[in-house]
Amino acid sequence: MTPSDSPIKLLNKNALVDGFQRVHTYLRISVTDRCNLRCAYCMPAEGIVYRQKQELLTFEEIERVASIMVKRGITKIRLTGGEPMVRRDIEKLVYRLARLEGLKTLAMTTNATLLGDKAKVLKENGIKALNISLDTLKKDRFLQVTRRDQFDQVWHGIQSALSENFEELKLNSVVMAGFNDDELLDFVDFAFENRINVRFIEFMPFKDNEWNIEKVVTYKDMMQTIESKYKLTSLSADPSAVGKDFSLTDKTGKPGKGTVSFITSMSDSFCSTCNRLRLTADGSVKSCLFYPAEINLRDKMREGATDAEVEEMIRYSLSLKPEAHAPAEELSQSDNRTMIEIGG
């Protein structure tokens, strides 16, 4: 080994590093662009053209890309969508990915409509961390925002997830002024009573999602509301974590069972420590959620590309990753795909 071949240099040579020296260890895979809800802030009411089955990556193709990336330092994979649980046999993909050597965490983000019967098998097959999305605890509002009457199924899914004791269980709630910002304390009460991390997400702009700056509730405003009832104590966070995490105590000093976090993509973005890559359901690598550039791997793989050629395309996508995403107002006008198409 020559002096220039120090272990760190060797590690960097293999790792997935972008032009700003950010090392990528986290891959989010969208397994379908279909969803069984129609959340107004995520997808337009009409006009979404779903991909045909043959346009989606097969489980074998997903596993191949994941395996190439895990060999290059990805340690965490999250399955998302669309709604990942509407993809048939998703638990079989979970089983296969969970066994990739070097992968430490397999996670999933779901709307929980189909979780009631599947939480157990997902855990058994290898899901360690589960994020559930729920923006309101009120049944009528749930129908209003999701355009589907499925609140009871979601609630059943949440109860099943709680009883399965996943290593990590999170409840994600997108906070929108005038829609659900009056429910912050109800969500925190839920975190106080249950072993769950409730995460409040600042509303982000995507194509046709009726975003405007007045609807964004910043984490500072959210904290002020929550501190009227609870004491929040900061928990030390991993530098690449996207959440600001807090433990809870009530006014009598009693500690809460769960925790609360804020995902501050709009008011305090975390681009400088971003370690994420995305794979869309139709096989494109995307190195930034908000940057439209995508490199399609599917067609090249189907034409017979070798693993080395696939890796080269992944590295090319990384080389396009911007240092930071554009300001929110500009993002709302950008040509990026909708959240449902990219995979949340």
Ligand SMILES: C[S@@+](CC[C@H](N)C(=O)[O-])C[C@H]1O[C@@H](n2cnc3c(N)ncnc32)[C@H](O)[C@@H]1O
């Ligand atoms: C697109 S969904 C896909 C996974 C799954 N169907 C679910 O509901 O969790 C992933 C996450 O993106 C969030 N999301 C979608 N559009 C958003 C937006 N405009 N701003 C902030 N979060 C958004 C959703 O609330 C959800 O937590």
